[in-house]
Amino acid sequence: MLDFNGVSISYGAVRAVSELSFAIEPGETVALIGANGAGKSSILKAIMGIAPIRHGSIVFENGKLDGLRTFQVVRRGIGYSPEGRRVFAATSVIENLHAGGHILPRPQVPARLAQVLDYFPRLRERAHQASGSLSGGEQQMLAIGRALMSRPRLLLLDEPTLGLAPVMVQHIGEVIRTVQAAEGFAVLVAEQNAVWALKLAGRGIVLEVGHKKFQGRSQELAQDPVVRAAYLGTD
Amino acid sequence: MALLLDSDDAPSARWRPLARWAAWAAAAAALLAFPLAAGGFLTHTATLVLLTVIGAAGFHLILRVGLVSLGHAAFAGIGGYTSVILMMTFGLPWIVCFVAGGVSAAALALLVGPIVLRLKGVYFVLITFTFGEILRLIFNDWQSMTGGANGISHIPPPWPALMDTRAYYYLALFAAGAAILFCARLLASDFGRKMDAIRESESLAEANGIPVFAVKVIVFAIGCTLAGLQGSLQAHFIRLISPLAYSFQESLNFLVMNVVGGSNSLVGPIVGTVFLVALPEFLRGWVEYQFIIYGVILVVVMAALPGGLVELWQRACRWITSLSTRSGR
Helix, strand or coil: CEEEEEEEEEECCEEEEEEEEEEECCCCEEEEECCCCCCHHHHHHHHCCCCCEEEEEEEECCEECCCCCHHHHHHHCEEEECCCCCCCCCCEHHHHHHHHCCCCCHHHHHHHHHHHHHHCHHHHHCCCCEHHHCCHHHHHHHHHHHHHCCCCCEEEEECCCCCCCHHHHHHHHHHHHHHHHHHCCEEEEEECCHHHHHHHCCEEEEEECCEEEEEEEHHHHHHCHHHHHHHHCCC | CHHHHCCCCCCCCCCHHHHHHHHHHHHHHHHHHHHHHCCHHHHHHHHHHHHHHHHHHHHHHHHCCCCCCCCHHHHHHHHHHHHHHHHHHHCCCHHHHHHHHHHHHHHHHHHHHHHHCCCCHHHHHHHHHHHHHHHHHHHHHCHHHHCHHHCEECCCCCCHHHHCHHHHHHHHHHHHHHHHHHHHHHHHCHHHHHHHHHHHCHHHHHHCCCCHHHHHHHHHHHHHHHHHHHHHHHHHHHCEECHHHHCHHHHHHHHHHHHHHCCCCCHHHHHHHHHHHHHHHHCHHHHHHHHHHHHHHHHHHHHHCCCCHHHHHHHHHHHHHHHHHHHHC
Protein backbone atom coordinates (compact mmCIF):
# COMPACT_ATOMS: atom_id res chain seq x y z
CA MET A 1 0.00 0.00 0.00
CA LEU A 2 3.02 2.27 0.52
CA ASP A 3 5.90 2.19 -1.94
CA PHE A 4 9.15 3.95 -1.37
CA ASN A 5 10.96 4.05 -4.73
CA GLY A 6 14.60 5.10 -4.70
CA VAL A 7 13.95 8.01 -2.37
CA SER A 8 16.70 10.43 -1.38
CA ILE A 9 16.15 13.02 1.30
CA SER A 10 18.54 15.89 1.98
CA TYR A 11 18.56 18.95 4.18
CA GLY A 12 20.59 21.46 2.19
CA ALA A 13 23.87 19.78 1.39
CA VAL A 14 23.41 17.10 4.03
CA ARG A 15 21.98 13.86 2.72
CA ALA A 16 19.85 12.07 5.30
CA VAL A 17 18.59 9.14 3.19
CA SER A 18 20.06 7.78 -0.05
CA GLU A 19 18.04 6.01 -2.74
CA LEU A 20 16.02 3.95 -0.35
CA SER A 21 13.34 1.53 -1.54
CA PHE A 22 10.88 -0.55 0.46
CA ALA A 23 7.19 -1.38 0.53
CA ILE A 24 4.53 -1.82 3.19
CA GLU A 25 1.58 -4.18 2.74
CA PRO A 26 -1.89 -3.47 4.17
CA GLY A 27 -2.20 -4.41 7.83
CA GLU A 28 1.43 -5.24 8.48
CA THR A 29 3.84 -3.57 10.87
CA VAL A 30 7.28 -2.50 9.74
CA ALA A 31 10.00 -1.24 12.06
CA LEU A 32 12.70 1.19 11.02
CA ILE A 33 15.62 0.70 13.36
CA GLY A 34 19.08 2.20 13.58
CA ALA A 35 21.17 4.66 15.50
CA ASN A 36 20.67 8.40 15.83
CA GLY A 37 21.03 10.08 12.46
CA ALA A 38 20.35 6.89 10.50
CA GLY A 39 17.46 8.59 8.75
CA LYS A 40 14.49 6.93 10.49
CA SER A 41 12.65 10.14 11.31
CA SER A 42 13.47 11.63 7.93
CA ILE A 43 11.67 8.76 6.21
CA LEU A 44 8.49 9.42 8.19
CA LYS A 45 8.84 13.16 7.60
CA ALA A 46 9.28 12.59 3.87
CA ILE A 47 6.04 10.59 3.78
CA MET A 48 4.29 13.43 5.61
CA GLY A 49 5.62 16.04 3.21
CA ILE A 50 7.69 17.71 5.92
CA ALA A 51 11.17 16.67 4.74
CA PRO A 52 12.05 17.46 1.11
CA ILE A 53 12.53 14.56 -1.32
CA ARG A 54 15.38 15.02 -3.78
CA HIS A 55 14.95 11.87 -5.92
CA GLY A 56 12.49 9.04 -6.25
CA SER A 57 8.83 8.93 -5.35
CA ILE A 58 6.53 7.82 -2.57
CA VAL A 59 3.28 6.16 -3.62
CA PHE A 60 0.39 5.45 -1.26
CA GLU A 61 -2.57 3.39 -2.50
CA ASN A 62 -1.76 4.21 -6.14
CA GLY A 63 -1.46 7.95 -5.49
CA LYS A 64 1.79 9.87 -5.38
CA LEU A 65 2.50 11.61 -2.08
CA ASP A 66 5.47 13.71 -3.08
CA GLY A 67 4.59 17.35 -3.51
CA LEU A 68 1.59 17.14 -1.20
CA ARG A 69 1.33 19.30 1.89
CA THR A 70 1.23 17.59 5.29
CA PHE A 71 -2.50 18.12 5.80
CA GLN A 72 -3.21 16.61 2.39
CA VAL A 73 -1.22 13.50 3.27
CA VAL A 74 -3.30 13.14 6.44
CA ARG A 75 -6.44 13.37 4.33
CA ARG A 76 -5.19 10.54 2.12
CA GLY A 77 -5.44 8.24 5.15
CA ILE A 78 -2.11 8.41 6.96
CA GLY A 79 -1.95 9.13 10.70
CA TYR A 80 1.22 10.62 12.17
CA SER A 81 2.44 10.70 15.75
CA PRO A 82 5.53 12.93 15.68
CA GLU A 83 8.67 12.47 17.74
CA GLY A 84 8.72 13.79 21.29
CA ARG A 85 5.07 12.89 22.05
CA ARG A 86 3.83 16.21 20.75
CA VAL A 87 0.45 17.29 22.12
CA PHE A 88 -1.38 20.62 22.36
CA ALA A 89 -0.20 21.12 25.93
CA ALA A 90 -2.55 23.93 26.94
CA THR A 91 -5.73 22.16 25.84
CA SER A 92 -7.55 19.24 27.37
CA VAL A 93 -7.24 15.59 26.36
CA ILE A 94 -10.66 15.67 24.70
CA GLU A 95 -9.81 18.78 22.71
CA ASN A 96 -6.56 17.19 21.54
CA LEU A 97 -8.48 14.19 20.28
CA HIS A 98 -11.01 16.48 18.61
CA ALA A 99 -8.13 18.15 16.79
CA GLY A 100 -7.15 14.73 15.44
CA GLY A 101 -10.69 14.17 14.19
CA HIS A 102 -10.84 17.30 12.05
CA ILE A 103 -10.87 15.43 8.78
CA LEU A 104 -13.71 13.07 9.76
CA PRO A 105 -17.26 13.94 8.72
CA ARG A 106 -18.66 15.75 11.74
CA PRO A 107 -21.38 13.23 12.76
CA GLN A 108 -18.74 10.49 13.03
CA VAL A 109 -16.58 12.35 15.52
CA PRO A 110 -18.37 11.50 18.81
CA ALA A 111 -18.43 7.77 18.06
CA ARG A 112 -14.79 7.76 17.04
CA LEU A 113 -13.87 9.72 20.15
CA ALA A 114 -15.62 7.14 22.34
CA GLN A 115 -13.84 4.34 20.49
CA VAL A 116 -10.39 5.88 20.92
CA LEU A 117 -11.10 6.50 24.61
CA ASP A 118 -12.03 2.80 24.87
CA TYR A 119 -8.61 1.91 23.51
CA PHE A 120 -6.93 4.17 26.07
CA PRO A 121 -8.87 4.01 29.36
CA ARG A 122 -6.17 6.12 30.99
CA LEU A 123 -7.07 8.98 28.66
CA ARG A 124 -10.73 8.68 29.60
CA GLU A 125 -9.79 9.16 33.26
CA ARG A 126 -7.86 12.29 32.31
CA ALA A 127 -10.35 13.51 29.70
CA HIS A 128 -10.69 17.08 30.95
CA GLN A 129 -7.19 17.54 32.24
CA ALA A 130 -4.73 19.83 30.44
CA SER A 131 -2.57 17.63 28.23
CA GLY A 132 0.61 19.26 29.46
CA SER A 133 -0.07 17.92 32.95
CA LEU A 134 -0.16 14.26 31.85
CA SER A 135 2.71 11.85 32.48
CA GLY A 136 5.08 11.09 29.63
CA GLY A 137 3.41 7.77 28.91
CA GLU A 138 -0.05 9.30 28.93
CA GLN A 139 1.08 12.03 26.56
CA GLN A 140 2.43 9.38 24.21
CA MET A 141 -0.91 7.55 24.33
CA LEU A 142 -2.62 10.84 23.59
CA ALA A 143 -0.32 11.51 20.64
CA ILE A 144 -1.13 8.06 19.24
CA GLY A 145 -4.84 8.41 20.05
CA ARG A 146 -4.92 11.74 18.25
CA ALA A 147 -3.34 10.19 15.18
CA LEU A 148 -5.91 7.37 15.34
CA MET A 149 -8.86 9.76 15.42
CA SER A 150 -8.76 10.23 11.64
CA ARG A 151 -9.17 6.43 11.08
CA PRO A 152 -5.85 6.10 9.25
CA ARG A 153 -5.09 3.11 7.04
CA LEU A 154 -1.40 3.64 7.73
CA LEU A 155 -0.11 4.85 11.09
CA LEU A 156 3.34 6.41 11.38
CA LEU A 157 4.91 6.37 14.85
CA ASP A 158 8.10 8.32 15.46
CA GLU A 159 10.02 7.11 18.54
CA PRO A 160 6.95 6.15 20.56
CA THR A 161 8.95 4.77 23.51
CA LEU A 162 11.49 7.56 23.85
CA GLY A 163 12.03 8.44 27.50
CA LEU A 164 9.26 6.21 28.85
CA ALA A 165 9.44 3.88 31.85
CA PRO A 166 9.85 0.17 30.92
CA VAL A 167 6.34 -0.71 32.14
CA MET A 168 4.88 2.01 29.97
CA VAL A 169 6.96 0.92 26.97
CA GLN A 170 5.47 -2.57 27.26
CA HIS A 171 1.97 -1.19 27.75
CA ILE A 172 2.18 1.04 24.66
CA GLY A 173 3.23 -1.96 22.60
CA GLU A 174 0.26 -3.98 23.81
CA VAL A 175 -2.18 -1.17 23.06
CA ILE A 176 -0.84 -0.67 19.54
CA ARG A 177 -1.18 -4.41 18.85
CA THR A 178 -4.73 -4.55 20.22
CA VAL A 179 -5.96 -1.55 18.25
CA GLN A 180 -4.25 -2.74 15.09
CA ALA A 181 -5.90 -6.15 15.44
CA ALA A 182 -9.28 -4.43 15.75
CA GLU A 183 -8.88 -1.95 12.91
CA GLY A 184 -6.42 -3.58 10.53
CA PHE A 185 -4.31 -0.56 9.64
CA ALA A 186 -0.62 -0.84 8.76
CA VAL A 187 2.06 0.62 11.03
CA LEU A 188 5.45 2.08 10.21
CA VAL A 189 7.39 2.68 13.39
CA ALA A 190 10.75 4.45 13.67
CA GLU A 191 12.37 3.34 16.89
CA GLN A 192 15.72 3.30 18.66
CA ASN A 193 14.59 0.59 21.04
CA ALA A 194 15.23 -2.20 18.52
CA VAL A 195 14.25 -5.05 20.86
CA TRP A 196 10.84 -3.56 21.44
CA ALA A 197 10.35 -2.56 17.80
CA LEU A 198 11.18 -6.03 16.47
CA LYS A 199 8.72 -7.58 18.93
CA LEU A 200 6.00 -5.25 17.69
CA ALA A 201 6.75 -5.51 13.98
CA GLY A 202 6.55 -8.42 11.57
CA ARG A 203 9.37 -7.01 9.49
CA GLY A 204 12.30 -4.77 10.20
CA ILE A 205 14.54 -2.49 8.17
CA VAL A 206 17.92 -1.68 9.66
CA LEU A 207 19.29 1.68 8.58
CA GLU A 208 22.79 3.03 8.76
CA VAL A 209 23.54 6.62 7.77
CA GLY A 210 20.73 6.77 5.25
CA HIS A 211 21.27 3.35 3.70
CA LYS A 212 19.37 0.13 4.15
CA LYS A 213 21.77 -2.26 5.86
CA PHE A 214 19.58 -5.28 6.55
CA GLN A 215 15.96 -6.10 6.12
CA GLY A 216 13.93 -9.15 6.91
CA ARG A 217 11.45 -10.79 9.19
CA SER A 218 11.74 -9.56 12.75
CA GLN A 219 12.56 -12.99 14.20
CA GLU A 220 15.36 -13.49 11.69
CA LEU A 221 16.79 -10.03 12.35
CA ALA A 222 16.57 -10.61 16.08
CA GLN A 223 18.64 -13.74 15.69
CA ASP A 224 21.18 -12.39 13.20
CA PRO A 225 24.50 -12.17 15.05
CA VAL A 226 25.56 -8.92 13.38
CA VAL A 227 22.26 -7.17 14.10
CA ARG A 228 22.28 -8.52 17.65
CA ALA A 229 25.73 -7.16 18.31
CA ALA A 230 25.17 -3.77 16.73
CA TYR A 231 21.57 -2.93 17.58
CA LEU A 232 20.19 -5.23 20.20
CA GLY A 233 23.11 -5.01 22.58
CA THR A 234 22.74 -8.64 23.56
CA ASP A 235 26.14 -10.09 22.73
CA MET B 1 -17.43 34.86 25.53
CA ALA B 2 -18.82 34.55 28.99
CA LEU B 3 -17.63 30.96 28.97
CA LEU B 4 -14.06 32.11 29.03
CA LEU B 5 -14.63 34.28 32.04
CA ASP B 6 -16.08 31.60 34.27
CA SER B 7 -13.90 29.80 36.71
CA ASP B 8 -14.28 26.05 36.44
CA ASP B 9 -14.97 25.26 40.04
CA ALA B 10 -17.93 27.51 40.82
CA PRO B 11 -20.37 25.47 42.92
CA SER B 12 -23.56 27.18 41.78
CA ALA B 13 -23.65 25.68 38.29
CA ARG B 14 -27.44 25.60 38.29
CA TRP B 15 -27.74 29.36 38.69
CA ARG B 16 -25.13 30.16 36.13
CA PRO B 17 -27.27 30.30 32.98
CA LEU B 18 -29.78 32.51 34.73
CA ALA B 19 -27.09 34.77 36.12
CA ARG B 20 -25.49 34.95 32.73
CA TRP B 21 -28.72 36.00 31.06
CA ALA B 22 -29.28 38.62 33.73
CA ALA B 23 -25.77 39.96 33.22
CA TRP B 24 -26.23 40.11 29.46
CA ALA B 25 -29.59 41.86 29.81
CA ALA B 26 -28.16 44.38 32.26
CA ALA B 27 -25.18 45.07 30.01
CA ALA B 28 -27.44 45.52 26.97
CA ALA B 29 -29.76 47.85 28.89
CA ALA B 30 -26.83 49.90 30.15
CA LEU B 31 -25.38 50.21 26.65
CA LEU B 32 -28.75 51.21 25.20
CA ALA B 33 -29.46 53.75 27.91
CA PHE B 34 -25.96 55.20 27.98
CA PRO B 35 -26.40 58.15 25.57
CA LEU B 36 -29.63 59.14 27.30
CA ALA B 37 -27.86 59.53 30.61
CA ALA B 38 -24.44 60.68 29.47
CA GLY B 39 -23.50 64.00 27.95
CA GLY B 40 -22.31 64.69 24.43
CA PHE B 41 -18.62 64.24 25.22
CA LEU B 42 -19.12 60.88 26.89
CA THR B 43 -21.33 59.68 24.07
CA HIS B 44 -18.76 60.78 21.52
CA THR B 45 -16.04 58.88 23.40
CA ALA B 46 -18.25 55.81 23.78
CA THR B 47 -18.97 55.84 20.04
CA LEU B 48 -15.24 55.93 19.31
CA VAL B 49 -14.75 53.00 21.68
CA LEU B 50 -17.49 50.98 19.96
CA LEU B 51 -16.04 51.66 16.52
CA THR B 52 -12.52 50.81 17.60
CA VAL B 53 -13.76 47.54 19.13
CA ILE B 54 -14.60 46.35 15.61
CA GLY B 55 -11.02 46.78 14.43
CA ALA B 56 -9.59 45.44 17.69
CA ALA B 57 -11.73 42.31 17.35
CA GLY B 58 -10.36 41.87 13.83
CA PHE B 59 -6.85 42.21 15.19
CA HIS B 60 -7.75 39.67 17.87
CA LEU B 61 -8.78 37.08 15.29
CA ILE B 62 -5.43 37.41 13.53
CA LEU B 63 -3.68 37.24 16.91
CA ARG B 64 -5.55 34.03 17.65
CA VAL B 65 -3.67 32.22 14.90
CA GLY B 66 -0.44 33.55 16.40
CA LEU B 67 0.13 36.50 14.08
CA VAL B 68 0.70 40.18 14.82
CA SER B 69 -0.13 42.47 11.89
CA LEU B 70 1.27 45.97 12.10
CA GLY B 71 -0.53 46.82 8.87
CA HIS B 72 -3.94 46.51 10.52
CA ALA B 73 -4.61 50.26 10.71
CA ALA B 74 -3.68 50.60 7.04
CA PHE B 75 -6.47 48.17 6.18
CA ALA B 76 -8.83 50.38 8.18
CA GLY B 77 -7.50 53.20 6.01
CA ILE B 78 -8.30 51.27 2.83
CA GLY B 79 -11.86 50.81 4.04
CA GLY B 80 -12.16 54.44 5.11
CA TYR B 81 -10.76 56.00 1.95
CA THR B 82 -12.70 53.65 -0.34
CA SER B 83 -15.93 54.45 1.42
CA VAL B 84 -15.37 58.21 1.60
CA ILE B 85 -14.17 58.58 -1.99
CA LEU B 86 -17.03 56.50 -3.36
CA MET B 87 -19.52 58.60 -1.45
CA MET B 88 -18.06 62.07 -2.03
CA THR B 89 -16.72 61.69 -5.57
CA PHE B 90 -19.20 59.25 -7.04
CA GLY B 91 -22.21 60.05 -4.88
CA LEU B 92 -23.05 56.46 -4.08
CA PRO B 93 -25.38 55.70 -1.17
CA TRP B 94 -23.58 55.09 2.14
CA ILE B 95 -24.50 51.44 2.53
CA VAL B 96 -22.84 50.66 -0.82
CA CYS B 97 -19.76 52.62 0.22
CA PHE B 98 -19.65 50.85 3.60
CA VAL B 99 -19.82 47.41 2.01
CA ALA B 100 -17.23 48.47 -0.56
CA GLY B 101 -14.97 49.56 2.29
CA GLY B 102 -15.08 46.05 3.74
CA VAL B 103 -14.79 44.35 0.38
CA SER B 104 -11.77 46.41 -0.68
CA ALA B 105 -9.95 45.57 2.56
CA ALA B 106 -10.86 41.91 2.10
CA ALA B 107 -9.72 41.87 -1.52
CA LEU B 108 -6.40 43.47 -0.64
CA ALA B 109 -5.92 41.01 2.24
CA LEU B 110 -6.63 38.07 -0.08
CA LEU B 111 -4.13 39.47 -2.56
CA VAL B 112 -1.37 40.22 -0.07
CA GLY B 113 -2.11 37.52 2.52
CA PRO B 114 -0.91 34.52 0.49
CA ILE B 115 2.43 36.27 0.05
CA VAL B 116 3.07 37.76 3.49
CA LEU B 117 1.69 34.74 5.35
CA ARG B 118 4.59 32.67 4.07
CA LEU B 119 6.67 34.57 6.58
CA LYS B 120 6.52 33.68 10.24
CA GLY B 121 7.04 35.33 13.61
CA VAL B 122 8.96 38.57 13.58
CA TYR B 123 9.31 38.51 9.78
CA PHE B 124 5.55 38.63 9.40
CA VAL B 125 5.43 41.57 11.81
CA LEU B 126 8.09 43.39 9.78
CA ILE B 127 6.50 42.78 6.39
CA THR B 128 3.06 43.89 7.58
CA PHE B 129 4.69 46.96 9.11
CA THR B 130 6.33 47.74 5.77
CA PHE B 131 3.16 47.10 3.83
CA GLY B 132 1.15 49.31 6.17
CA GLU B 133 3.63 52.15 5.78
CA ILE B 134 3.53 51.82 1.99
CA LEU B 135 -0.25 52.16 2.12
CA ARG B 136 0.06 55.17 4.40
CA LEU B 137 2.48 56.80 1.92
CA ILE B 138 -0.01 56.18 -0.86
CA PHE B 139 -2.74 57.85 1.24
CA ASN B 140 -0.31 60.70 1.83
CA ASP B 141 0.98 61.19 -1.71
CA TRP B 142 -1.96 60.45 -3.98
CA GLN B 143 -3.08 64.06 -3.66
CA SER B 144 -5.76 64.06 -6.33
CA MET B 145 -7.58 61.10 -4.83
CA THR B 146 -6.93 61.23 -1.09
CA GLY B 147 -6.33 64.91 -0.45
CA GLY B 148 -2.77 64.23 0.59
CA ALA B 149 -1.56 64.98 4.10
CA ASN B 150 -4.56 67.17 4.82
CA GLY B 151 -6.86 64.29 4.04
CA ILE B 152 -10.52 64.78 3.26
CA SER B 153 -12.75 66.84 5.52
CA HIS B 154 -16.47 67.62 5.60
CA ILE B 155 -17.29 63.97 5.07
CA PRO B 156 -21.07 63.57 5.13
CA PRO B 157 -22.60 61.22 7.70
CA PRO B 158 -24.23 58.02 6.35
CA TRP B 159 -27.65 59.67 6.62
CA PRO B 160 -28.42 63.26 7.56
CA ALA B 161 -30.05 62.01 10.76
CA LEU B 162 -26.72 60.55 11.86
CA MET B 163 -25.26 64.05 12.16
CA ASP B 164 -26.39 63.63 15.76
CA THR B 165 -23.76 61.92 17.93
CA ARG B 166 -26.41 60.00 19.87
CA ALA B 167 -27.87 58.56 16.71
CA TYR B 168 -24.41 57.55 15.53
CA TYR B 169 -23.80 55.88 18.89
CA TYR B 170 -26.64 53.46 18.17
CA LEU B 171 -25.30 52.68 14.70
CA ALA B 172 -21.87 52.04 16.25
CA LEU B 173 -23.43 49.91 18.99
CA PHE B 174 -25.25 47.80 16.45
CA ALA B 175 -22.15 47.39 14.27
CA ALA B 176 -19.87 46.57 17.20
CA GLY B 177 -22.43 44.12 18.62
CA ALA B 178 -22.73 42.37 15.27
CA ALA B 179 -18.94 42.21 14.87
CA ILE B 180 -18.41 40.80 18.37
CA LEU B 181 -21.20 38.26 17.95
CA PHE B 182 -19.71 37.16 14.64
CA CYS B 183 -16.21 36.79 16.14
CA ALA B 184 -17.54 34.93 19.17
CA ARG B 185 -19.42 32.46 16.97
CA LEU B 186 -16.40 32.01 14.75
CA LEU B 187 -14.06 31.35 17.67
CA ALA B 188 -16.49 28.87 19.21
CA SER B 189 -16.97 26.96 15.96
CA ASP B 190 -14.96 24.10 14.49
CA PHE B 191 -13.05 26.70 12.54
CA GLY B 192 -12.16 28.44 15.80
CA ARG B 193 -10.77 25.18 17.14
CA LYS B 194 -8.56 24.96 14.08
CA MET B 195 -7.37 28.49 14.81
CA ASP B 196 -6.50 27.55 18.39
CA ALA B 197 -4.62 24.48 17.21
CA ILE B 198 -2.60 26.60 14.78
CA ARG B 199 -1.74 29.14 17.45
CA GLU B 200 -0.45 26.44 19.74
CA SER B 201 1.58 24.55 17.15
CA GLU B 202 1.45 24.95 13.40
CA SER B 203 3.30 21.76 12.64
CA LEU B 204 1.10 19.70 14.92
CA ALA B 205 -2.04 21.30 13.50
CA GLU B 206 -0.85 20.40 10.02
CA ALA B 207 -0.17 16.83 11.18
CA ASN B 208 -3.84 16.66 12.20
CA GLY B 209 -4.98 17.40 8.69
CA ILE B 210 -5.67 21.10 9.26
CA PRO B 211 -4.86 23.21 6.17
CA VAL B 212 -2.82 25.70 8.19
CA PHE B 213 -1.96 28.08 5.39
CA ALA B 214 -5.51 28.32 4.05
CA VAL B 215 -6.91 28.91 7.54
CA LYS B 216 -4.39 31.68 8.13
CA VAL B 217 -5.28 33.39 4.85
CA ILE B 218 -8.99 33.24 5.67
CA VAL B 219 -8.49 34.58 9.19
CA PHE B 220 -6.24 37.36 7.91
CA ALA B 221 -8.88 38.34 5.35
CA ILE B 222 -11.68 38.33 7.93
CA GLY B 223 -9.61 40.38 10.38
CA CYS B 224 -8.73 42.94 7.71
CA THR B 225 -12.36 43.12 6.56
CA LEU B 226 -13.40 44.10 10.08
CA ALA B 227 -10.67 46.76 10.06
CA GLY B 228 -11.99 48.07 6.72
CA LEU B 229 -15.56 48.27 8.03
CA GLN B 230 -14.34 50.11 11.10
CA GLY B 231 -12.43 52.52 8.86
CA SER B 232 -15.58 53.34 6.93
CA LEU B 233 -17.75 53.84 10.03
CA GLN B 234 -15.12 55.93 11.75
CA ALA B 235 -14.45 58.24 8.78
CA HIS B 236 -18.13 59.06 8.48
CA PHE B 237 -18.32 59.64 12.24
CA ILE B 238 -15.42 62.01 12.78
CA ARG B 239 -16.04 63.40 9.26
CA LEU B 240 -12.35 63.68 8.61
CA ILE B 241 -9.94 61.18 7.12
CA SER B 242 -6.19 61.68 7.02
CA PRO B 243 -3.12 59.44 6.64
CA LEU B 244 -2.10 60.15 10.24
CA ALA B 245 -4.90 58.00 11.56
CA TYR B 246 -3.57 54.92 9.73
CA SER B 247 0.09 54.86 10.69
CA PHE B 248 1.68 51.86 12.30
CA GLN B 249 1.28 53.49 15.72
CA GLU B 250 -2.43 52.88 15.31
CA SER B 251 -1.73 49.23 14.51
CA LEU B 252 0.45 49.12 17.59
CA ASN B 253 -2.48 50.50 19.57
CA PHE B 254 -4.56 47.52 18.42
CA LEU B 255 -1.84 45.24 19.74
CA VAL B 256 -1.69 47.10 23.05
CA MET B 257 -5.49 46.89 23.40
CA ASN B 258 -5.31 43.13 22.99
CA VAL B 259 -2.38 42.71 25.36
CA VAL B 260 -3.76 45.02 28.06
CA GLY B 261 -7.23 43.52 27.85
CA GLY B 262 -6.02 39.95 27.40
CA SER B 263 -5.14 38.13 24.22
CA ASN B 264 -6.64 34.74 25.11
CA SER B 265 -10.29 35.66 24.82
CA LEU B 266 -12.46 38.00 22.82
CA VAL B 267 -13.32 39.90 26.00
CA GLY B 268 -9.70 41.08 26.10
CA PRO B 269 -9.77 43.47 23.13
CA ILE B 270 -13.14 44.86 24.28
CA VAL B 271 -11.81 45.68 27.73
CA GLY B 272 -8.53 46.89 26.26
CA THR B 273 -10.29 49.20 23.81
CA VAL B 274 -12.42 50.78 26.51
CA PHE B 275 -9.23 51.35 28.43
CA LEU B 276 -7.08 52.67 25.63
CA VAL B 277 -9.57 54.77 23.71
CA ALA B 278 -11.40 56.23 26.69
CA LEU B 279 -8.33 56.90 28.82
CA PRO B 280 -6.62 59.43 26.50
CA GLU B 281 -9.88 61.29 26.09
CA PHE B 282 -9.98 61.82 29.84
CA LEU B 283 -6.28 62.52 30.12
CA ARG B 284 -6.39 65.42 27.71
CA GLY B 285 -5.55 67.82 30.52
CA TRP B 286 -2.27 65.97 31.03
CA VAL B 287 -1.31 65.50 27.41
CA GLU B 288 2.41 65.64 28.11
CA TYR B 289 2.18 62.77 30.61
CA GLN B 290 -0.17 60.67 28.52
CA PHE B 291 2.46 58.35 27.11
CA ILE B 292 4.19 58.00 30.46
CA ILE B 293 0.91 56.89 32.03
CA TYR B 294 0.36 54.55 29.09
CA GLY B 295 3.82 53.09 29.46
CA VAL B 296 3.44 52.49 33.19
CA ILE B 297 0.09 50.76 32.70
CA LEU B 298 1.50 48.58 29.94
CA VAL B 299 4.53 47.52 31.99
CA VAL B 300 2.41 46.79 35.06
CA VAL B 301 -0.08 44.73 33.08
CA MET B 302 2.57 42.71 31.28
CA ALA B 303 4.54 42.05 34.45
CA ALA B 304 1.68 41.31 36.84
CA LEU B 305 -1.12 40.12 34.55
CA PRO B 306 0.16 38.25 31.49
CA GLY B 307 -3.46 37.37 30.71
CA GLY B 308 -4.42 41.04 30.64
CA LEU B 309 -7.16 42.81 32.58
CA VAL B 310 -9.42 39.82 31.90
CA GLU B 311 -7.15 37.85 34.19
CA LEU B 312 -7.77 40.36 36.97
CA TRP B 313 -11.47 39.56 36.70
CA GLN B 314 -10.84 35.81 36.63
CA ARG B 315 -8.64 36.06 39.70
CA ALA B 316 -11.31 38.08 41.48
CA CYS B 317 -13.93 35.43 40.64
CA ARG B 318 -11.69 32.66 41.91
CA TRP B 319 -10.98 34.60 45.08
CA ILE B 320 -14.70 35.15 45.74
CA THR B 321 -15.55 31.49 45.15
CA SER B 322 -12.75 30.39 47.43
CA LEU B 323 -14.02 32.79 50.09
CA SER B 324 -17.60 31.55 49.79
CA THR B 325 -16.63 27.86 49.90
CA ARG B 326 -14.42 28.50 52.91
CA SER B 327 -17.15 30.31 54.81
CA GLY B 328 -19.61 27.58 53.83
CA ARG B 329 -17.63 24.89 55.61
